[in-house]
Amino acid sequence: MSTADLLARAEVEDFLYKEANLLDDWRLEEWLELLTDDATYQVPPTDMPDGDPRTTLFIIADDMVRIRSRVKQLLGKSAWSENPPSRTRRMISNVRVVGHQGEGFAVSANFVVYRFRHELVDTYIGHYEHELVQRDGQFKIRKRKAVLDIEALRPQGKISFIL
C-alpha cells in the first residue's frame, strides 16, 4: 500500500469518526453540513441487502429533502420514537477505501451501533457503503448506505435515529 493510500485511509477514518461523534451527540445540524446537496441515505431491507430502492421495498431511502426533514423532525418535539432521544454509541472499524475516481472515494466500513432507550440495549450491526467526495480539501458524503447484517429488526423494531 502506498503512502498516499495510507493517508487517504487515515483521512477517511478521521472523517467517519467525526461523523459518528456528531450523530452520537445529536449534533444533527452540523451533521447535515457533511452531506452534499444531492446526498442519499439508504438502509436496504434485511432480506435484500443488494436491492435497488426503485424496485425493492427498503427500510430507508431518503433524498436530501427527506434527510433534511428527518433531521428537523428528530430535533423537534413530535418524533415520539426519539423524544426523549435515544443514547447511541457507534463503533466503526475495518475502514477501507475500495475505489477512487476523480473527486469520489468509495468507502467501506463495519459498524456496531448500540442504542439505549427505556433501559434496553439494542444492537445494530452491519457495514457502510459510502461514497465520499473531496471538495476544498474536505470530505462530503454523497451516498450513505447502511447495510444491516442482522437478519431482521428483531428485537430492535425501528430505525428512528440516523443509523
Next chain:
Amino acid sequence: MNEVTEKLIIDDEPAGLFRVNRKAFTEREYLELEQRRVFETCWIYAGHESEVAKPGDYRARRVAGHPVILARGDDNVVRVLLNTCTHRGAQVCRQASGNARTFQCAYHAWTFNNCGALVGVPGDSAYSAAFKREELGLANPARTESYRGFVFINFNPAAESLTDYLAGATEYLDLVADQSEVGMRIVEGTQAYSIRANWKLLVENSYDGYHGLPTHQRYMQFLSETGGSARLDGARSKCVDLGNGHAVIEYESPWGRPIAKWAPSFGEERKAHFEQIRRRFDERFGPERARRICESSRNLGIFPNLVINDIMAITVRTFFPSAPDLMEVNAWAMAPREESPEDEALRLDNFLTFLGPGGFATPDDVEMLESCQRGFINREVGWSDISRGMHREIPRTDDELQMRAFWRRWNELITAPKIRPARKAA
C-alpha cells in the same frame, strides 16, 4: 387454562361503554388460549400467489408461528407445506426463497418434490410393506384457500370456506385487487421487525383514526412542507364492521396515492400521467368506483392478524405474538404488476415517507404500542376504554367501532370455543 373465569370485555351498548381487560394483553395463559382458539381456528394469511410466480418458486416463512413453505408446484398449484421432514423432523427447506424441483432433507436425504410428495428414500429396501411413501409426503395445514391471490391457511378442517370467513372484507380486498388489470404483486423486500408489545395493540393501531393527529404530527408537518394538504375531509369517511371480526376505515386522505391521486410532491410533470391512469379506471369501473379506488384510502383489518392498508402506498402486514409482550411483524409493499418502473419507484418512495421501521410514522406507532405495554404493568388500572363513538348513529373513522368489532369476535372465540370432539384412545 381451558375455561375463562373472568370477564375480558365489558360491552354495554345501552350505556355506550366498551372496556377491554388489560390481562388480555399481558397474561401468558391468554396467549396460549389464543394459539388454540384463534390462530388454529381462523383463516391466517400465509402469503400472496405473486410471491411464488413460477412453478418451483418457494418461500420459507413462519405463519402463525409454524415454519411453512409457500410453494408453487410443477403442476402450477400454490401450496403451503409444513416445513418438517416426515421422517424425523428436520426442516426440509433451508433457504429463505428460491426455485427448486425438490426439497431434500439434509439429515437423511429423504426427497420431496415441489408438490410435497415423497419421491426419494435412500435405502428403502430396509422398510416393510407397511411403509408407504404416499402417506409420507410433506404435511399441509388442514385447509389452504386463496381469494384474489391472497393465500390463507386454516388448521381447522371443519372451518367455513375462506370467502364466507372473509365476509364483508372481500369488498375491500376487491378495491385493492382491482387496481391491476393483470394481478397485483408483492414487491421484493420485507420489512421484518418486532414490537415489544402485545399483537392486539397493533391490530387496534392499524385502523385507528383517532391517533393520527397526535401521534403522527411530524408526518403531517412533512406533508405540508412538501406541498400536500394536512386537511382531512370527513364527508366521505366511514368506518364499517365487516363481520367475523374484520373492520375497515375508509376516508379521503391528505396524501397522494400512486393509484391515482396526484400530489405536488410527485412533480408537475407527472400530473398528466396520473390523469391518464385515472381515465382508465373511469373506463373500467365508471366514475364513482374509479374515484373510490383511486382517491379513498382504506385501513383494513382482517381478523385476526392481517392488515392491508391502502393509503399512500399499499402495505400488507401480518404479525404474530412470540410472547404476551412481543410480536413479530412482516410487512410488504403491493403494486400492480403492469406498473411502469417510474410509477413503481414513486410508489415505493411514497411508501417510505410514512410506513415501516424507518418511515416518518411507523416508528412512532411502535413507540406508542411499547409505551402502552409498559403502562400495563400498573395492574391497578385493569381496563382500557374503547367506547369512542359508541352512541353515534353513523360511526366515524376516528371512533373505535373497528376495534370493538375485533374485540367482540376475539372474546367470542376465547370464551366460547367450539370444542372439537376428543379423539378416542387407540
